[in-house]
Amino acid sequence: MAICAWGTDAFAQEWKLESNISQRVLYSDNLLLSRDREIETVGFITTPALHLERNSPTSQIAFDGRFEFAEYIDHSEFNSQDQLLDLRVDQALSERAALRLGAGFTHDTTLKSEQDVTGRFLDDSIEFVSWNVGPGFAYRLTPVDEMVVRGSYRETTYYDTDEKTDYQYFGPAMDFRHQLNELEAVTATIGATRFIPDEPGNDYTDTISTLFGYSYQSSERFSISGGVGAAYSMRHEDPGRDTDDLGFRLKFNMNYELSEQTSVRVALSHDNEPSGDGDQVVRNRATIGFNHQLTPLTTARLNIDYADNVDVIGSEGDQTSDEGTSRYTSVRPAVAWQLTEDWSLEAQYRFRYRLFDDDGGDAMSNSVFLTLQYNFPTWAGTGF
Secondary structure (H helix, E strand, O other): OOOOOOOOOOOOEEEEEEEEEEEEEEEEOOOOOOOOOOOOEEEEEEEEEEEEEEEOOOEEEEEEEEEEEEEEOOOHHHOEEEEEEEEEEEEEOOOOEEEEEEEEEEEEEOOOOOOOOOOOOOOOOOEEEEEEEEEEEEEEEEOOEEEEEEEEEEEEEEOOOOOOOOEEEEEEEEEEEEEOOOOEEEEEEEEEEEEEEOOOOOOEEEEEEEEEEEEEEEEOOEEEEEEEEEEEEEEEEOOOEEEEEEEEEEEEEEEEEOOOOEEEEEEEEEEEEOOOOOOOEEEEEEEEEEEEEEEOOEEEEEEEEEEEOOOOOOOOOOOOEOOEOEEEEEEEEEEEEEOOOOEEEEEEEEEEEEEEOOOOOEEEEEEEEEEEEEEOOOEEEEEO
16 A cells, blocks of 8 residues: 655655564463473564565665564563564666675574574573674676675674573675576585684684585476585684584575465575584574465465484584584474454464484474464655
């Protein structure tokens, strides 16, 4: 719904602001997914959110903000007020060149975040702040060839705990894409990163990685992409203890609309990732999602996530955190109803399971969520 506007011009910007607020009620029989401290509770999470866009013939800017206020009955120590912000900018400099920028800020807790799903068991909710920035420069070499030079920096800080380790993670990368035809393309990436945990001494891990890929999109209903490559890591520990490891990288993504009512998406990865456990670790991740339109106003969903920290062919065997080999699984069926044009309701069940192979310790959690959301009218218009 457009409810405000400014004068139009050939160079005018198009603005759009979307916002909503949701109220989630949850029940969990093991809130922390802990094997030693199983907490049964009811919680309430209130989340206002907004999405702001500004588009023009030469630039696109998008900003997303989400603010979560969580309260738990009889467990006020887990209450939190969190913020999640994301910014994306694409500015064309000419017909061939463009500047790109991505940035994010997260103020959250380990209770709600799954950034370290293969990390150690925690018996408390730990507050953390993580921010990242990723500038890039894209240049079209030919009508079918594009090169992108980019960098990235991430910093994560944990508060009032000795169970997590602050870290920095940064480095440059270069991407190349060659369009074979209207449907197919080949890609290549080379990059370098440094992982620095905030620990005594001068410890760090340098990684040089490559990825060679292929993508195919036959229509808006089907797309597939993937790549394989290698990662060579050099870990330095004071005083003068250096080790190295050679492993492989894997990325795979598929989106397929089986019919007008049913869609499926699959994502697989095997890659190095930073960790709040004080190490850079190798993680395998798998995600499968199904959506089915039961009626014009009712949708059924199923999401399955799996992660472990096993480096299956690394030259030094498993490259895991100091806590050992961990496996994590989440299964989330849900049903959503569009009650009116502005109101929606979703009921979701979530099962989580975590296992540490080294000692056989495991934990599981059952949770139920009911989320009511209201979408405010959209503000749209043109300006400068």
